[in-house]
Amino acid sequence: MTILVTGGLGYIGSHTVVELLKNNFQVIIVDDLSNSEKFILDSIEKVAGKRPVFFPFDLKRKELLSQVFDAYQIDGCINFAAYKAVGESQEKPLDYYENNLFSLINILQEFKVRNISNFIFSSSCTVYGQADEQPIDENTPLKTPESSYGKTKQMGEEILKDFATAHQRKVSLLRYFNPIGAHPTALLGELPIGVPNNLVPYVTQTASGIREKLNIWGNDYETEDGTAVRDYIYVVDLAKAHVKALQKLIASNEDTVIDIYNLGTGKGSSVLEVVEAFETANDVKVPYQICERRAGDITIAYANADKAEKELGWKAETSLEEALRTTWEWQKYLESRNS
Ligand code: UDP
Numbered sequence: 261m262t263i264l265v266t267g268g269l270g271y272i273g274s275h276t277v278v279e280l281l282k283n284n285f286q287v288i289i290v291d292d293l294s295n296s297e298k299f300i301l302d303s304i305e306k307v308a309g310k311r312p313v314f315f316p317f318d319l320k321r322k323e324l325l326s327q328v329f330d331a332y333q334i335d336g337c338i339n340f341a342a343y344k345a346v347g348e349s350q351e352k353p354l355d356y357y358e359n360n361l362f363s364l365i366n367i368l369q370e371f372k373v374r375n376i377s378n379f380i381f382s383s384s385c386t387v388y389g390q391a392d393e394q395p396i397d398e399n400t401p402l403k404t405p406e407s408s409y410g411k412t413k414q415m416g417e418e419i420l421k422d423f424a425t426a427h428q429r430k431v432s433l434l435r436y437f438n439p440i441g442a443h444p445t446a447l448l449g450e451l452p453i454g455v456p457n458n459l460v461p462y463v464t465q466t467a468s469g470i471r472e473k474l475n476i477w478g479n480d481y482e483t484e485d486g487t488a489v490r491d492y493i494y495v496v497d498l499a500k501a502h503v504k505a506l507q508k509l510i511a512s513n514e515d516t517v518i519d520i521y522n523l524g525t526g527k528g529s530s531v532l533e534v535v536e537a538f539e540t541a542n543d544v545k546v547p548y549q550i551c552e553r554r555a556g557d558i559t560i561a562y563a564n565a566d567k568a569e570k571e572l573g574w575k576a577e578t579s580l581e582e583a584l585r586t587t588w589e590w591q592k593y594l595e596s597r598n599s
Contacts, residue, residue: 263280264288264332266291266338267295269293276338276498278308280503281309281310290314291315292316303447319341334374336376336378337380357408357412380431383434386409386413387410388402389558391561394560395562396522424516430509431518432521433519434501434502435520436524437522439492441494450590464588475548475549476551477557487530490560490562497578504568504574505572519571525562
């Protein structure tokens with residue numbers, strides 16, 4: 261089967277492409293390289309032993325997208341292409357709505373007219389906001405996200421539910437917790453542009469001396485050590501969940517399917533625990549200072565991922581330390597490329 265992977269050269273996308281190729285799917289990548297680099301395509305080929313078809317364009321360009329659908333018999337899509345910086349989305353909300361939602365709608369228009377089903381959507385645990393109870397399962401009530409980025413994820417989910425219902429299609433909404441780590445070959449990983457916003461890339465750059473100190477945003481939260489708690493999920497585990505979710509959609513005999521899964525480890529880790537785990541895993545020091553809380557941060561979020569285990573036969577398998585080891589190897593690889 262042939263799967264369109266939008267944003268397939270991005271962080272989670274590239275790892276998922278590898279898993280799809282390993283499972284004998286044909287892959288067509290559309291990626292505008294706004295948050296990736298062309299060498300990732302070569303890395304995918306090295307890791308998977310096959311080179312996917314690649315088209316560099318922006319999905320808002322409907323006519324180019326249509327040509328891809330004309331040229332290939334596409335059986336499904338995993339849609340990773342989206343802007344994802346929470347802070348930036350507050351400054352440029354229109355760019356976020358335009359990019360994340362127009363591209364989604366353009367793909368769905370093609371799905372509609374060509375009678376294609378099987379659509380997997382990258383959603384996020386931000387759709388839950390600060391949940392009243394932990395762990396968060398799929399029935400936990402959604403709250404209005406703080407950021408425009410989070411709102412594009414909530415709106416994307418609604419668009420897909422309406423699409424699946426109106427046109428009898430199969431969709432799967434995957435709500436990621438905090439993805440971390442890199443491929444065990446150290447050939448694929450996250451490429452943060454500029455100063456990283458996310459914790460693990462910042463920790464990594466601090467350990468390597470690019471950043472002087474990690475700023476820990478607040479140690480006065482109501483958690484065991486006062487720092488905020490998240491559920492850090494290894495990116496290769498996450499990638500594998502996409503293949504399982506896709507296989508389930510394909511195997512389903514129902515006309516309309518709306519699957520929703522939380523993808524996390526089920527375990528919460530505080531910022532300080534992540535720092536310590538990084539230091540232990542890699543035998544390096546991560547200097548830090550405690551700062552004021554960051555605006556918009558919630559105290560605690562971790563998943564109940566039992567539904568994914570029960571229905572997809574998927575479970576996170578990689579420990580926090582192991583994931584953080586791969587991050588460090590990736591950082592060393594990036595530095596060797598630059599030297
Ligand atoms: N964090 C931090 N320093 C940083 C980046 C993040 O203390 O430089 C904290 C942040 O306040 C949050 C956690 O690390 O509690 C995870 O943040 P991240 O931005 O990686 O993901 P989020 O859960 O906010 O999407």
